[in-house]
Amino acid sequence: MKTSENKTTAPEWGRVVHEAPKWFRDAKFGLFFHWGPYSVPAYQNEWYSRNMYTQGLEQNIHHEKTYGSLHDFGYKDFYDMMDGSKFDADAWADLVVRSGARYAGPVTEHCDNFSMWDSQVNPVNSVNYGPHRDITGECAEAFRKRGIKFLSTFHHQWLWGWFMSTDNEADVYDPANEKYYGPALPLETNRYIPYRYPDEKFCKMWREKVFEVIDKYQPDAIYFDSRTCIIDEESRFSIADYYYNKAGHTDGIITYKQEDFPKGIGVYDIECGRFSQAKPYPWQSDDRLEDNITWCMVQEPKYKSAARIIHQLCDIVSKNGCLLLNAGPYADGSFHPEAVKVLYEIGDWLSVNGEAIYETRPFRVAAEGPTDVQDANYDVEKIREQLDKGDAADVHSDILTSLDFRFTQKDGTVYGIAMGWPEDNTLRIRTLGRKGPGKLVLDENSRLSLVGSSSPVVWKQEDEALVVDLPEDRPCKHAYTVRIEGGHF
Known part of the structure; x- marks a missing residue:
């Protein structure tokens, strides 16, 4: 934003202060789905697209042993292997309703530059490649028909430096592949906070992707993953201003992590997180149904028990929060039977006990019992550890008892x-x-x-x-x- 003297002024964040709408505070439980080309190798986790390019990491070793060199077989070569042959947006909507979730959506774009919508901004999308279908659009239509509020999640700030490889022969450095991976950058840009921040071209593309999704699909909620802080402040402000004010989503909500947006412009999200006490403000925890340390389908998936998720949901809701739970489908768009079973079991419990969850507010005391629940979050320290080692740490939830x-x-x-x-x-x-x-x-x-x-x-x-x-x-x-x-x- 410029003054007449051509000096940069700070964005007017007060214009976009926005309380969580009633529907969000009432919903309590949501689902989202990590699905993308990383679902094809289904090896360890959804960071495969990054870690396959770092020599010596387990995913890199697996990739070259299974698919060949990074020069001959790069991440782009997974695109059309993600065929989505069993994807059915109506079936996904059925699963959401059956689980008891009140808001939901697929990951709109992960860190890998693969847009899961019919994008005119980014040619690397699910209509031009892979399923050759508008995943976001089909889900938005099917979900809304069933009364489900629609969620769009954005992780694409991570693209800055995401694919930079320690292998100089990797396909990410071929100028012909820039549309898939972005321009070649210094290797250090793949750090959480790099020395070299995103340039205006990158920030413009970051903005335009979000604007396009807002215009095409009118999401009821927009989730931003961590590291959004590296995007310039004017771009972050312009998204909030456009969504709330110019596009008129007065009943919408933005969720964000760490300090990526100022307080008051949306709902604070703590990944895999919890609070020891109730908060005076609504908040959200996004977490995984997967009991492996992954947010996507992997070759030998494990899932948390329904009891564990139900107890987590009760704990979060009692403290003024909402639980956004992830379930990752196969590359073909179908879900593992065990994941479906657990989600059904959660839905069965909510069909009986939902009156104690939906539309409720915290009591003057949130919790009682011998189990000591402390504040926890997948914080910046854990993110940096994952960046350095390639392995994600876990945040363990407490096991509650009949005395809790x-x-x-x-x-x-x-x-x-x-x-x-x-x-x-x-x-x-x-x-x-x-x-x-x-x-x-x-x-x-x-x-x-x-x-x-x-x-x-x-x-x-x-x-x-x-x-x-x-x-x-x-x-x-x-x-x-x-x-x-x-x-x-």
């Missing part, structure tokens, strides 16, 4: 969610005792019930705990919700 509770509230009703079924069929909730920190007073007009069960529960509020005797029949698996109506403070 999470609390939410909605329209005067309080929900206490137990993270397991007690052996003696009795819950003792200290937070909700007469002298407990929840400061909830129950009387003869108060009503307690077990969500999903028609059997009555016997309860009494003692000074030290709310004691609830549960029926023998369990209404679901993994976590159990006590509905408390008619309490007062």
Whole structure:
């Protein structure tokens, strides 16, 4: 932005301060899908496209052993092997609905310059190569038909230096391949914060890709991965200003990581993260269904249990957050049966207990129990470690027990969610005792019930705990919700 004296002025970030819309705060649970040419080798993780070009890394050794030299077989040669022959946007929408997620979308562009939409800006896209289909467009249409808010995720700031190789003969250095990999740059540009920042040409392309997706698909939410901070401030501001003000998405939301955007312009996202206490602002954690350290399909996939994801969701929601969960499909666009099974199981739980999750807000106490949940995040230190070693670190989630509770509230009703079924069929909730920190007073007009069960529960509020005797029949698996109506403070 220029003044009449031709001096650069700081963007007016106050113009794009934007609170999370009600739909986002109510949704609580979303899905996204890492799918791209990296799904073809399906080896270790979605950083294959970068690590295959670093001599000595395991993915580089695997690549040359399996596919040949980097000169003869580069990342571009995976494009048409990603045929998408089993991709069905309606089936993806069915999976989202069945999982209980309320917002979703495919990764719009990862770090690899492969745009998953019908792009006029970038010729390297899913219409010209690979599936020869507009993945983003088909998903947007199918998802919205099912009432799912549409998400677009952008990781393409990582392209700056992403493909630079320690092998001078690699195809990334052939000028004829610049449209696939970008221009040849100093090797150091692949660091998290390089000495040489993106030039105006790169930033212009970065902007235009996002503008194009906004114009063509009107995403309800836009997610920016980490490292967006290397893009010049004016470009970052122009995206927020265009999305919220010029394109008129007053009910949309931007999510961002670290300090890549100023506070107040969107929702703060912590990758694989959690907070120990509830926050006064809405936030998001993006995490993986995969139990391998990968966000994409790999050759021998493993998946987290439904119980683990459900407990994570309850913990996040109790602390004013939303969980955005990833599931990576095969190169053909289909999902592993075990991933589908776990997502169905999560959906089954939400079909019973969703009233304690959707549209809720934090109770005055978020959590109770012996499990010590500390703040955690896939922070810059971990990102740098991954850049240096090629291997991603993991952020381990805590295993919650029947002695752990999470609390939410909605329209005067309080929900206490137990993270397991007690052996003696009795819950003792200290937070909700007469002298407990929840400061909830129950009387003869108060009503307690077990969500999903028609059997009555016997309860009494003692000074030290709310004691609830549960029926023998369990209404679901993994976590159990006590509905408390008619309490007062």
